[in-house]
Amino acid sequence: MPRTQTDSNAPQRPDTAETTTDVQKGAVSVKPVSNAIRILRHLSQAGTPERSVDLARVLGINPSTCFNILRTLVMEDVVDFNPLSKRYSAGLGLARLVEQLVTQGQRVEFAKPLLQELAARLRVTVTLWRRMGPDRIVIVSSAASPTDVRIDMAEGQRLPILMGASGRLFATRMDLDEEKIRDDFEAIRWARPLPLKVYRQDVALAAERGWAVDDGYFSIGILAIAAPVFSPSGNIDFTVSAVLFRGQRDEEGIEEIGRTLVTFCAELSKVLF
Known part of the structure; x- marks a missing residue:
């Protein structure tokens, strides 16, 4: 059965498994990696900084999982964090990765x-x-x-x-x-x-x-x-x-x-x- 894409603006069930399998392609999806990519994609498209709790709600990610992923992405310099507004945005490191490609x-x-x-x-x-x-x-x-x-x-x-x-x-x-x-x-x-x-x-x-x-x-x-x-x-x-x-x-x-x-x-x- 073909996979369908989920509307990123619709609430989704919290994460219940670390991996999922695409039966048709025989591929394994690692949930934290998938969620990290979804967060980066959302921040890049949004154009405005967002709070962790809002990202978790919009993307249907467990709030603590979302927070930990964001902290990791900040450490890797692909997401920026403003300690005053407590909001996250796409970082300069992400732009540099794209520029290299x-x-x-x-x-x-x-x-x-x-x-x-x-x-x-x-x-x-x-x-x-x-x-x-x-x-x-x-x-x-x-x-x-x-x-x-x-x-x-x-x-x-x-x-x-x-x-x-x-x-x-x-x-x-x-x-x-x-x-x-x-x-x-x-x-x-x-x-x-x-x-x-x-x-x-x-x-x-x-x-x-x-x-x-x-x-x-x-x-x-x-x-x-x-x-x-x-x-x-x-x-x-x-x-x-x-x-x-x-x-x-x-x-x-x-x-x-x-x-x-x-x-x-x-x-x-x-x-x-």
């Missing part, structure tokens, strides 16, 4: 012309991947090869974090002997069989030379070469991948693309971070 999106847009120039120069399709949480990567920008026969990669495409050439780069930061990672690897639907032993060798080679290759395992007939974009702290948050048809480059040509991507990613890091 917008800035990151703008920086990805700034990277687009650079990806297009690289795609034209190498005559391959170039994609920019971003890590999304602990187990997924997503294409946030893509530039197709300007040739008549080309490979199109859709922005927004998501993959398991271990998959493809980019996955091998993220895997260089993981313990591939860990049971959960082995299980995640076995759950991936590869285009052709890929033993974990061979994958480990690919990851070790990627760590050694600074770029990785997926030779038809992600998609039959497709070869991908990827290099990491390091953040100032040394993490791999983005990767750039060159996507081409198998046989389109010989071994020397593949290595040349790999080295080119490493140099390109070093320059791209100045745009993305």
Whole structure:
């Protein structure tokens, strides 16, 4: 059964459980987190400071629970508290969080012309991947090869974090002997069989030379070469991948693309971070 949204202006029953489950999606909702988001959303939309007791009544949250959540949000600098009026409002810290998200999106847009120039120069399709949480990567920008026969990669495409050439780069930061990672690897639907032993060798080679290759395992007939974009702290948050048809480059040509991507990613890091 689809979930329905509740009118935020209507009184609701006090909290009776820490978690709820969306049966259709199989997702678990943590009640305090959900209530914190509802409070932030309400304060952002209201535009005027409000008392804790009024927030609890309007949102249908237990008053003591609402007060404790507000105190935590004040400590985290996303909600401001006026001790004279005893009222709460959206804080500067919340605006800074939003600003960081917008800035990151703008920086990805700034990277687009650079990806297009690289795609034209190498005559391959170039994609920019971003890590999304602990187990997924997503294409946030893509530039197709300007040739008549080309490979199109859709922005927004998501993959398991271990998959493809980019996955091998993220895997260089993981313990591939860990049971959960082995299980995640076995759950991936590869285009052709890929033993974990061979994958480990690919990851070790990627760590050694600074770029990785997926030779038809992600998609039959497709070869991908990827290099990491390091953040100032040394993490791999983005990767750039060159996507081409198998046989389109010989071994020397593949290595040349790999080295080119490493140099390109070093320059791209100045745009993305």
